[in-house]
Amino acid sequence: MRPPPLLLLLLPLFLLSLPLAAPLSQDGLYLLQAKRGLSDPAGALSSWNPRDPDPCNWTGVHCGRPDRRVTSLDLSYSQLGGPFPLFLCRLPFLSSLNLRCNNLNSTLPSAVSACRALTRLDLPDNLLEGPIPGSLAAIPGLARLNLSFNSFSGGLPPRFGEFARLESLSLVSNLLNGTMPSFLGNVTSLKRLELAYNPWTPSDLPSEFSNLTNLEYLWLSGCRLTGPIPESLGRLPRLWNLDLSVNQLTGPIPSSLAWLKSAIQIELYKNSLSGELSLAFSNMTSLRLMDVSTNQLTGAIPDDLCSLPLQSLNLFENHFEGTLPESIALSENLQELMLFNNKLNGSLPSDLGKNSRLQSLDVSYNQFSGPIPENLCAHGELEELVLIYNNFSGTIPPSLGKCESLYRIRLKHNQLSGTVPEGLWGSPRAYLLELAENSLVGNVPDALSGAHNLSVLDISRNLFSGPVPDVFVSLTKLVEFNGSHNNFSGQIPRSLVQLSRLSTLDLSDNALSGEIPEGIKGWRMLNELDLDNNKLSGEIPAEIGSLTVLNYLDLSGNYFSGKIPDELQNLKLNLLNLSNNQLFGDIPSMYDKQVYKDSFIGNPGLCGDLLGLCPTRSDGRKSKSLWMLSVIFVLAVLVLVVGISWFYYKYKNIKKARKGAAMSKWRSFHKLGFSELEIADCLKEDNVIGSGGSGKVYKVKLSNGEVVAVKKLRGVTKKEASTFEPEKDGYQVEVETLGKIRHKNIVRLWCCCNTGDCKLLVYEYMPNGSLGDMLHKSKGSLLDWRTRYKIALDAAEGLSYLHHDCVPAIVHRDVKSNNILLDGEFGAKVADFGVAKIVKVGNGEEQMSVIAGSYGYIAPEYAYTLRVNEKSDIYSFGVVILELVTGRLPIDPAFGEKNLVTWVSATLNQKGIDDVIDPKLDASHKEEITKVLEVGLLCTHSLPISRPSMRKVVKLLQEAGSGGTARIVKRDGKLSPYYYEDAPNKANYSSENPVQYMKEQGSK
Known part of the structure; x- marks a missing residue:
């Protein structure tokens, strides 16, 4: 049917009246071409669409007026992947390109020099690799270049000495291994130079850097610098930050640095500096923060230094001698004074704190004597007071009892006497009160009830007397209470049994009487109970058998009577001592063995088959x-x-003979209730419970009813043996390590056998297997949050023991969830020490010949430096924490090219905490889970220096479970963990330099 003639006449007029679609600009076409070369899993570029012909409206695109040309592009934190988008270099007016924190991979092409208009190029936190193209120097107006936190390798191209206008160059944390680029001394326009944490070839600090007369910020941490600090550095008139930490510098600090009059922060942390502190400090009138800690500096602390208007003075871990100059008390700006681990003596200045707003004072492990200054908290801002292991005498100043800002009080091992100010007992913010090993007297007052934030109370080895006050109902966060070796009398307070988070209770060597209070089953997290040498009586409560995590039980030297409860057989104890009481009856069958004889001596009424315990x-x-x-x-x-x-x-x-030879090299480390032949007869395929590259693991049930786990290491061929080094002998390392150490959170090695052809390791059996299997397989639902938290804390305590309590220290080198084993009550123990390394005294780190560890757990710096220290274990443990919080594997196809660490960070930034936490966990624990997550993020910091020690990790986890303060804050659009024990406003926290702040905090 034909349309009417009138409609045909009006149709052209109607089409002419329609608005014409505006064509996409040339800049828009270039942007679409760049988009096609990128993967965009998060849809960050979804607005880049031809339906909107104006690219100035697109995400991340900024245009200049009036011609609306693209001048700036910010696509940071967008999860973009693929190679560098060269099409962006066709934008003729693009002056700023920010692609930080994405997944750009491959190499950075030389053609990037086609971005002729660039003045700023930011590509940190990507996956770029290969050499850095020298063609970047051909960009005529480039003023800022940031390639940090990638995997660039090789040396820095000499063409970088040809930059004409470059003001900021940042190459932190790559794999650059050439010589320190002295030619950068030609780039006199530089104001900021950051080459830190690269495995540069060991060399002296280039004297050519003294030509950089505009330089304000020089960061050369972890650059393997050797030799002395050049005198010529004193010719940098504008330098305000000099950081030469974590190197191998030697010699004294040159006096020429006195010319750095504008310096506000000089850091020489963790070097091998020796000699005296020889700065002419009187010229450094602008100095605010000084850190020369962890070196080998000697001599006295210069009076000129203490006369400066310092905010922070860190001289800890050196060999300083003499007294602290009185002039330090005149500094009105002083907030932090850290002098621990030196050889200082004399008294602290009497006016210390009177003229300044002092917040942190740590002079522990010195030889200070005399009284504690009265004015330390004169301005009410003192938060941290650490005076342990000195010779301070006299009474604790009454002013400290009025200092409500205190949160960390450590006065252990001095010669303090008199009574404790009542206000100090009830410090409202204090989480740690440590008064142990002094001569303090008096009663513990009811004011203790006001310390509702208290986590650790240690008043042991003093002269306190009277009853222990019944005020613990308000101390709900208390984890450890040690009141041993005092003169306490009366009964154990009933309110103590209401402390559900209590892990350690030690009231030994007092004069306590009466019975153990009822209701102790509420101590579900109690690990250590020590009540020995008191006057306690009554029966041993059967409820003790319900304390499933109890590891240490000492009730000796009391007047307990009645029978030993059979329920004690439910416990997995490392120590049991019921000796010297008035117990009678039969010994429970589990303990009726010669190995437990000493646990029951001095009880005439006890009967059993133990030789010499009671008459036949x-x-x-x-x-x-x-x-x-x-x-x-x-x-x-x-x-x-x-x-x-x-x-x-x-x-x-x-x-x-065959069996005799096989058993001829058995070596035991504990008293055994089984024979070696019995072990060998049970190594059958039906008993295999696990296998790996090193061999098989068997479950062996012995005739006495006990169960052990036996690891049979596979044989080594002659070809393999010829290539092995001593450090790779897993059997030898395991035996030497586990044979010497004893800890409740380290798996016990019962015995071993090595005949050359056959190597056997016999361990205690852990019924619930490994954390990895339990968490990532069908039994994951059994791990509620409280169980996961306990596992994290147990494992942390085991690693802390290896790092801090073993002499010399032990680095595990293969911390992962599969090497954390769980007993019947889900108590965690660290296992598999086949690649562990004993760190020799004097060596903070040691270079390995091969990488040890498991994919997804290896610290980034270990992968390219092969240097092992405790920080490598801490990173791996951080990954384990992230596993516990997220329920995810460290490497998962769902992450793409990311690992668990980067996935957690990216997801936190884009979606928030709810998308990170394992959905199987109860949401009511969200606050505590968040705090533990922050500890994991702190442990996995890319800079080793920023990771806390394992001792600190244990404390942070305890505080997380006790309501400690932790926050995730946003920095430049990216979420980062900053863990505080104090108020939100940290005085020396710098929003301009968060990496520096984290480094300072991590070092402590």
Whole structure:
């Protein structure tokens, strides 16, 4: 049917009246071409669409007026992947390009020099690799270049000395291994130079850097610098930050640095500097923060230094001697004074704190004496007071009892006397009160109830007397209470049993009387209970058997009576001591063994089969003739046994020799209740419970009812043996390590065997297997949050023992969830020390010949430096924490090219905490889970220096479970963890330099 003629006439007019679609600009076409070369899993570029012809409206695009040309592009934190988008270089007016924190991979092409208009290029936190193109120097107006936190390798191209206008160059944390680029001394326009944490070839600090007369910020941490600090650095008139930490510099600090009059922060942390502190400090009138800690500096602390208007003075871990100059007390700006681990003596200045707003004072491990200054908290801002292991005497100043800002109080091991100010007992913010090993007297007042934030209370080895106050109902966060070796009397307070988070209770060596209070089953997290040498009486409560995580139980030296509860057999104790009481009856079968004899001596009424514990029971109804008949029968049996033995030896010697050889090199580390032959007979395929590259693991049930785990290491071929180094002998390392150490959170090695052809390791059996299997397989639902938190804390305590309590320290080198084993009550123990390394005294780190560890857990710096220290373990443990919080594997196809660490960071930034936490966890624990997550993020910091020590990790985890303060804050659009124990406003926190702040905090 034809349309009417009138409609045909009006149709052209209608089409002309329609608005014409505006064509996409040339800049828009270039942007779309760049988009096609990128992967965009998060849809960050979804607005880049031809339907909107104006690219100035697109995400991340900024245009200049009035011609609306693209001048700036910011696509940071967008999860973009793929190679560098060269099409962006066709934008003729693009002056700023920010692609930080994405997944750009491959190499950075030389053609990037086509971005001729660039003045700023930011590509940090990507996956770029290969050499850095020298063609970047051909960009005429480039003023800022940031390539940090990638995987660039090789040396820095010499063409970088040709930059004409470059003001900021940042190459932190790459794999650059050439020589320190002295030619950068030609780039006199530089104001900021950051080359830190690269495995540069060891060399001296280039004297050519003294030509950089505009330089304000020089960061050369972890650059393997050697030799002395050049005198020529004193010719940098504008330098305000000099950081030469974590190197191998030697010699004194040159006096020429006195010319750095504008310096506000000089850091020489963790070097091998020696000699005296020889700065002419009187010229450094602008100095605010000084850190020369962890070196080998000697001599006295210069009076000129203490006369400066310092905010922070860190001289810890050196060899300084003499007294602290009185002039330090005149500094009105002083907020932080850290002098621990030196050889300082004399008294602290009496006016210290009077003229300044002092916040942190740590002078521990010195030889200071005299009284504690009265004015330390004169301005009410003192938060941290650490005076442990000195010779301070006199009374604790009453002013400290009025200092409500205190949160960390450590006065242990001094010569303090008198009573403790009542206000100090009830410090409202204090989480740690440590008064142990002094001569303090008096009662503990009811004011203790005001310390509702208290986590650790240690008042042991003093002269306190009277009753322990019944005020613990308000101390709900208390984890550890040690009141041992005092003169306390009366009963154990009933309110103590209401502390559900209590892990350690030690009231030994006092005069406490009465019974153990009822209701102790509420101590579900109690690990250590020590009440020995008191006057306690009554029966041992059967409820103790319900304390499933109890590891240490000492009730000796009291007046306990009655029978030993059979419920004690439910416990997995490393120590049991019930000696010297008034117990009677039979010993529970689990403990009726010679190995436990010392646990029961001094109880005349106890009976059992333990030799020498109690008189042998005789049956009066037996006749003398029957006794004689029994003797004859025994003799006959002996003759028969001897005959059989001779026959066995004569005719079965081959089989016996084979087994005898196999057992000839058995070595035990604990008293054993089984024979070696019994182990060998049970190594059958039906008993295999696990296998790996090193061999198989068998579950062996012994005739005495005990169960052990046996690892049978596979044999090594001659070809393999010829390539092995001593450090790779897993059997030898395991035996030498586990054979010497004892800790409740380290798996126990019962015994071992090495005949050359056969190597066996016999461990305690852990019924719930490894954390990795439990968490990532079908049993993951059994791990609620409280269980996961306990596992994290147990494992942290085990690693802390290795790092801090073993002499020399031990680095595990393969911390992962599969090497954390769980007992029947989900208590965690660190296992598998086949690649562990003993760190020699004097060596903070040691270079390995090969990488040890498991993919996804290896610290980034270990992968390219092969240097092992405790920080490598801490990174791996951080990954384990992230596993516990997220329920995810460290490497997952869902992450793409990311790992768990980068996935957590990216997801936190884009979606928030709810998308990170394992959905199987109860949301009611969200606050505590968040705090533990922050500890994991702190442990996995890319800079080793920023990771806390394992001792600090244990404390942070305890505080996380006790309501400690932790926050995730946003920095430049990216979420980062900053863990505080104090108020939100940290005085020396710099929003301009968060990496520096984290480094300062991590070092402590």
